[in-house]
Amino acid sequence: MGTIQRFPHSAKAAATNPLKMSQPLGAALAFLGVDRCMPLFHGSQGCTAFGLVLLVRHFREAIPLQTTAMDQVSTILGGYENLEQAVRTIHERNAPALIGVATTGVTETKGEDMAGQYSLFRQRNPALAGLKLVFANTPDFSGGFEDGFSAAVTGIVEEVVQPSETTVKGQINVLAGCHLSPGDVEELRDIIESFGLSPIFLPDLSLSMSGRQPDDFTATSLGGVTVEQIASMGASELTLVVGEHMRVAAAALELKTDVRSVFFDRLTGLEASDRLVRTLSELSGRPVPAKLRRQRETLVDGMLDGHFFYSRKRIAVALEPDLLYAVTSFLADMGAEVIAAVSPTQTAVLEKLKAATVMVGDHSDVETLARDADLIVSNSHGRQGAARIGVPLHRMGLPMFDRLGAGLKVHVGYRGTRELLFEIGNLFLSREMDHDEHGHAHGHPHGDGHEHGQHCGSGSCGCSAG
The missing domain is CATH 3.40.50.1980 (Nitrogenase molybdenum iron protein domain)
Structure with a gap:
């Protein structure tokens, strides 16, 4: 692999209106695309509160998100006891299909050994051997939203997906990046199913974050790809990988299952959409449906x-x-x-x-x-x-x-x-x-500094060429 070209950073000492979102938040969104999942931030309560507010305001949905609630003492001496107690409590009260643990700046700065803590938890809790538990290292002082999302998906692949000696005809995997909205995922599902194929999306936000009214309250994520479906991804014919930040997860999936991957850097645009449709038509052996034409x-x-x-x-x-x-x-x-x-x-x-x-x-x-x-x-x-x-x-x-x-x-x-x-x-x-209706009549200043009635010469502003 070549060296990534470095682009200039802002020279300011501080970000006054940040564009960046943290890794733990990206990991939480990925976990929310798994049915009956509980995302768990290993850090202080404030880390979870801010992320929760942002997701609730965007999706306008109830967002399940828990915290290990580390304080000053546990931050200094180590947070394993908080982590173990949180996981046990969540399992006893909510019985989730999967618990996704994302680290935060507090635990990463302390240098918590997450792999060691995972092994220790398994040793001390043999009764919870069937609990699917995914750990993702997501320090919020480096990387960003995409990195956390990728780390969580990679962790799910490594923990849950099972290799398969058989292939299910027509079943394909889709590693859907965080830049795809729940509406985008649903649109991709319609396109793929129109070729007679059965997609498994990881994660599947279209089923969990698109707006649902359950009959009964549930403390975990409602809808999404099931743990059983994730486990069966090794039996698929092909994996569609959408987004550069999903390459690591795609490599982990291909290494574990030998399922071939096809990468798409974007699915917006005529040429990109044509490539997707051609890929699906060749895989299914079917002509392009009239609806897509x-x-x-x-x-x-x-x-x-x-x-x-x-x-x-x-x-x-x-x-x-x-x-x-x-x-x-x-x-x-x-x-x-x-x-x-x-x-x-x-x-x-x-x-x-x-x-x-x-x-x-x-x-x-x-x-x-x-x-x-x-x-x-x-x-x-x-x-x-x-x-x-x-x-x-x-x-x-x-x-x-x-x-x-x-x-x-x-x-x-x-x-x-x-x-x-x-x-x-x-x-x-x-x-x-x-x-045209107001500027020319009243001589209001145009957005690029010239008065209407004066030809700007560019033709790009809507002024008449004459």
């Missing part, structure tokens, strides 16, 4: 209709790395200019970004880089900076707490790409209509 036709037509409004638009994007890559690639396909791509962490996928400026930073850096932009694409934490510089914000990613249905947004496949195309295109169109 119609969706492709409408996407191509939408791209033709919309490219006039995207052409030469200047856009700044600040998202988690894999979602950042998917969005900037789509915008470049549509003829827009990505003037700035800001990532919260340094990852290999940044090397492939099509942007004038690529940096590791936060929302305040976006605010500086996007002053001449026509649009900012980021999560809800970018709204204050966008308002200060007068640039519209298109919300994507997590968290998105000031819009309903955030978790059900679809941006993958033909249909999802078409929806994204129209959402962003309509922002450009409405702004141009507003300029």
Whole structure:
């Protein structure tokens, strides 16, 4: 493997409006995609409280999340007793199918031996031999959301998946990255099943985070991929890997089961969607369903209709790395200019970004880089900076707490790409209509500093060419 190219970090001493989210939070989201799972943060109560609030505000669902509640004494002397008590209590009260333990800055700074603690727990609790217990090292002072998500999925693969000497015809695995919303996962399920294939998603947020009203309260995650399904992933014909940050989990799965992997760096865009559909058609031996052919036709037509409004638009994007890559690639396909791509962490996928400026930073850096932009694409934490510089914000990613249905947004496949195309295109169109109706009539200043009535020469702002 080659050396990852290092992109510039923000020179500020502190992040004033952080874009980065922590590793434990990413791990918690991965665990929440497993049915009857209880995520457990090995750290202080505050670590869990902040993560819980963020997930609840985004998904607007009850989020099961427990803590080992380490205090000053246990932080200094070691937290194994807290961990053992927490796991035993959760098992006795809730009987989860899986407990996912994620470390935090407190335990990682102390240097807790998690592998040793896992072995010690198994030795001291032989009656709980059947309990599925996954440990993930997720220090929140390094890496980020994607890293924690990847660590949790890798841990689940290593602990739960079983090799198989037989293959189930038509069964495929999908390692779904954290940049895929529950709506995206559901869309992928529809696409895959339309070829007569049976997908097993790990994790499966479409069944747990898409909004359900249970008849009876449950303290664990409600819905998701079952432990039994995860164990059977070794019998699949193929594994679809979605997102650069899922490569480690994919390697662990292939090493353990010998199931072949096919990697997709994105599923947003015409070319990316075509590749997915071709892969599924070849695997199943079936022609592409008429529904998908119609969706492709409408996407191509939408791209033709919309490219006039995207052409030469200047856009700044600040998202988690894999979602950042998917969005900037789509915008470049549509003829827009990505003037700035800001990532919260340094990852290999940044090397492939099509942007004038690529940096590791936060929302305040976006605010500086996007002053001449026509649009900012980021999560809800970018709204204050966008308002200060007068640039519209298109919300994507997590968290998105000031819009309903955030978790059900679809941006993958033909249909999802078409929806994204129209959402962003309509922002450009409405702004141009507003300029035409108000700006020219009253001589209001335009967003890039010239008065309407004065031709800017670029043609990208909606001013008449004459």
